[in-house]
Amino acid sequence: MAEELRLLRQKEYQKTMRFLEDAYGHSSNIFAYAHPAVWGEDTWSPENISVITKDNRIVSLVRLLPLNLIVGEKRIKTGGIGGVATDPEARGKGYMAKLLHYNIKRMKEEGYSLSVLGGDRYRYGNFGWEYGGRQVNLSISSRSLNKAGIKPANRVKRYQGEEDILKKIIQVHEKQPLRVERNKKDYQLHYQKIGTTLYWAESKGNFAYIDLSGECQASQVIEWGGDERIISSIAAYLLNRFGSSSMTFPVPVSKKFPKILFELSAGWSLTIVNSVKIINLKETLKGFLPQIEEKWDSCEKEEISFQIRESGEAATLILAKNCSIEERKSKNLISLPEKQMAGLFFNFIPATCFSSGRSTFLLNKIFPLDFYIWPLDHI
Numbered sequence: 001m002a003e004e005l006r007l008l009r010q011k012e013y014q015k016t017m018r019f020l021e022d023a024y025g026h027s028s029n030i031f032a033y034a035h036p037a038v039w040g041e042d043t044w045s046p047e048n049i050s051v052i053t054k055d056n057r058i059v060s061l062v063r064l065l066p067l068n069l070i071v072g073e074k075r076i077k078t079g080g081i082g083g084v085a086t087d088p089e090a091r092g093k094g095y096m097a098k099l100l101h102y103n104i105k106r107m108k109e110e111g112y113s114l115s116v117l118g119g120d121r122y123r124y125g126n127f128g129w130e131y132g133g134r135q136v137n138l139s140i141s142s143r144s145l146n147k148a149g150i151k152p153a154n155r156v157k158r159y160q161g162e163e164d165i166l167k168k169i170i171q172v173h174e175k176q177p178l179r180v181e182r183n184k185k186d187y188q189l190h191y192q193k194i195g196t197t198l199y200w201a202e203s204k205g206n207f208a209y210i211d212l213s214g215e216c217q218a219s220q221v222i223e224w225g226g227d228e229r230i231i232s233s234i235a236a237y238l239l240n241r242f243g244s245s246s247m248t249f250p251v252p253v254s255k256k257f258p259k260i261l262f263e264l265s266a267g268w269s270l271t272i273v274n275s276v277k278i279i280n281l282k283e284t285l286k287g288f289l290p291q292i293e294e295k296w297d298s299c300e301k302e303e304i305s306f307q308i309r310e311s312g313e314a315a316t317l318i319l320a321k322n323c324s325i326e327e328r329k330s331k332n333l334i335s336l337p338e339k340q341m342a343g344l345f346f347n348f349i350p351a352t353c354f355s356s357g358r359s360t361f362l363l364n365k366i367f368p369l370d371f372y373i374w375p376l377d378h379i
Contacts, residue, residue, distance in 0.1 A: 003054050005102060008046035016049070019058045023085035031083075037189035038065060038082075038379060049083070050102055052095045060086040060095030064103050065379055068181035069114070069287075069371050075181065076287035076371070079107045079279070081117035082379030100127050104279070113283040116274045118378060124275055128310075128338040132276035132346025133371055134253040141246040141266040145236045148264055152237035153230065159191060159198040159209070166191075168207045169200070172225040178252045178372035190376045196222060201234050203227070210234050211376065218242040221249045222375040228260035252372030255294070274373060276346050278338060281308055282315040284345070285325050288369045293323040295366045304362050307335040319362065332359060345369050 008016060017039075020031055031039040038044065045065075052060040065080035081103065086095050104127065107115055117124060121131060159165055170187055173179065182190070191198050191211070200209040208226030212218055218238035224231055235247050249261060253270075262268075278284050285292070285306075299321045307314040307329065314333075318324045334355055336344065344354050344367060351363035 003052055003059075005050065005052050005098060008049045008051055010046055012046065013041050013044060016044075016046075016051075016058065016061070019061065019087070020083060020085055023061075023087060033194040035379065036192055037186050040189070043185075043189070050099050052099065054090070058087070059090040060099055062096070062099035062103055063379070064106065067116075067373075067377075069373075070177075070179045070181055071288060071371055072177055072290050074287050074290060076114060076284070077112050079103070079112045079115040080379050081115060084117075084119065097127075100124075104128075104277075107279045111283075112279045113287055115277040115279055116373065118274060121275065125339050127277070128342065129275040129277040130339045130342040130347065131272040131274070132342055132368070133272060133274035133373065134348060134368065135271050135273045135372070136251040136253060136257075137269045137271060138249045138251055138258075138261055138265040139246050139267045140232075140235055140249060140261065140264050142236070142239045142244075144264055144266040145232065145239070148232075150232045150236050150264065152240050153201045153203075153233035156199050156201045156234050156237045159200055161188075161192075165200060169198075169209055169225070172207060172209065173223070176225065176252070176372075176374075177256050178254050178370060180373055180377040182377075193376070196376075198223075199234055199238060201230050201237075203230055203233075206230055208234060210238065212238070213375070216242065218244040218247055221247060224249060228258055232260060232264055250375060252374075253370050254372070270348070272347060276342050278308065278342050278345065281306060281313045281341075282325055282327055285315055285317055289323055289325065291369060292317070292319075292366050296320075296323060302362055303330040303332055304359060305330040305333045306341065307333060308338045308341055309335055310338055317366075319366070332362075334359060334363075346371075 017031060048064045050062055051058050061083055063083035065082055067078040067080050069076040069078045117129060196211055196213055198209055198211040206227040208230035210221055211223040213220045213222045239247060296319050302319040303316055305314060305316040314329050316326045316328050316330050343349050346368050348368055351360045355363060
């Protein structure tokens with residue numbers, strides 16, 4: 001039978017799970033347990049999973065996960081790419097490339113602005129993805145908490161699915177300026193992930209929580225939110241309970257940076273946690289326009305144009321008190337391959353790598369653009 005590129009069908013769930021487990025070398029049912037919000041039998045959305053089959057057998061698979069990135073008040077339509085897998089005996093035949101090109105074309109046709117994924121930079125760089133999305137890793141130690149006089153919270157509780165506590169968690173999380181949009185079911189399933197445990201506490205009407213990764217330890221936080229003083233006391237409680245020396249908090253780079261946690265930290269590092277591809281240049285700039293305007297913070301008017309070489313797509317950013325986008329080219333033109341354009345927009349590569357003169361000053365003022373996908377939302 002000839003090879004066929006097609007979308008999956010609902011009845012093929014079990015066959016798909018067995019294929020993924022074999023391709024990745026994972027244990028049975030790990031996808032459903034580790035990612036119930038996207039790989040459960042009632043959440044897997046086969047209409048967004050493209051495969052190549054041969055003799056009615058899946059030989060390669062790529063999943064498109066529709067996301068809305070929340071960037072301040074803006075919702076940016078984004079395609080997450082995950083579950084990229086090829087049968088070990090069918091590798092080297094270009095199947096992954098065919099499926100990625102199919103999904104890129106689909107995202108363009110369906111009005112996506114961006115695409116994100118995790119994985120090898122060289123592999124996916126061939127298709128226009130580049131590292132982007134900054135995360136600060138704050139290390140908070142028992143010693144730093146003791147030095148600051150932070151005492152363990154008296155009444156830390158474990159989240160057990162209580163409806164009223166979930167409501168408080170949602171309210172807190174949705175105050176984060178950078179995140180992925182979730183519905184209530186997403187929240188419920190995220191906090192049921194295998195290998196994660198959520199703890200919460202309240203004090204004087206204020207609420208906070210810490211979600212940990214790993215079994216019987218308190219070293220890696222995968223999500224947190226709420227009153228920072230309560231978070232600090234929950235951290236002190238957990239470090240003391242589990243005998244850990246330090247705890248690492250993932251922190252998105254944004255205007256709402258956790259000052260108290262930063263002051264309590266024993267150290268920190270800056271990492272890139274995603275790869276990003278610009279699907280629509282104009283719509284990407286429009287989505288980040290309020291952030292650009294805030295970074296520009298000037299009544300001075302400047303114009304800078306961007307062009308992606310492969311497609312010729314171009315847009316002009318008007319920098320002013322009220323920034324805007326126009327679909328044209330100006331004299332001040334930055335023309336780059338799509339991978340480099342993604343790096344300019346979302347990485348912390350110096351702007352001097354892409355331009356010189358006045359353009360460098362303008363680029364340094366507005367880039368990198370910040371978005372964030374919390375670890376619980378990773379595919």
